[in-house]
Amino acid sequence: MRKAPRQARSREMVERIISAGRSVLVKDGYDAFSTNRVATAAGVSPGSLYQYFPNKTAILDVVIDRYWEQVAESVAASLADRIGGTGTNAVRDTVDALVAALEADPALLRVMAEELPVARNKSRRGVLEKRVSDLAAIYLAARPEASRRPSPAITAWVLVLSLEALATRWVLDQPPNLERDQLIEEMVALVMGYLQG
Template sequence: MVERILEAAHEVLLVEGHDAASTNRIARRAGISPGSLYQYFDGKEAIVDAVVARYSDDLAARVAAAFTTNLGARGETVAHDSVAALLAALEADAEMLRVVTEQLPLAHHRERLVALRDQVTQLVATYLAAQRPTRAVEPETAAWLLVRTVEQLTVRYVLDAPSIAREVFVSELTHLVLAHLEPRRT
């Protein structure tokens, strides 16, 4: 029953948006009575939190898997494949990404967003520390900058749908990441 409610809530959020979503609409979409819905959730916000948690967990798993799969590869391969994997994960449910980033109050997903960023940042910092890039910047600093840059650009790419070919975007963002890790010319 919980699965049915979450699927219905996901659909309602995509079709009607956060503000128009209600427990009655979610229950109707799930084919249950509103009273039955309240046996599992306290209300709309609890359901939305569960939908966002599922979305965030799936996104985190996809990104972490792609990054850790390539840890032994060359830096360019790791950067390219990680950017491509994040982009694919965001594109997999672009409309939910839009709901999460543009419709939900930040309080709904801030904790999960911070946890996801921290997890990915730690993975990148660990990788950079092991690689010992020639640039004299702390791995934690470089990871913080890179993760937030890649996140913002990939999210905006998916939501704005610019007329930039996907492979060009991935290639250019990979170049940007790698350029940040190169030694500075003085």
């Protein structure tokens, strides 16, 4: 941020810009994400935009941050709730929460996962993965009987990456002949089979 908006008017404008950034991204795609277009969509002049954002990337970063933050928040919350639980049901609930979190805004997910160069996303996505991975590793370490795999950290890494890939692709591709319920069952089977040998 180049400077902090002090008056209510300008704080509103900053919000309008971020929100316009999101909708330009969704409606016009990443390639069309230009400062002028964002400014127009926000009903603001380019000059005003540059009063609060140092460059184009800064706007994009805020949009990306907010998205992954929201996903991470809901997955981690659900996982933390279930961390006392045990067995298939806890796994199912967590997997469901992951799918639900990605289903929440498919249009933006598509941009994040397919149009944006992954490098732009990587650190933010890393935060999500690390957060979930750590929780899972703690769970596994605390319950040796839940897993026959040697290293909790590695086990968590394997599960998080696999499930993330499956959930993302399911949301984006909506494979025919694979209903949501069955997807969840497959993911649960993958997890339980891997853990139990």
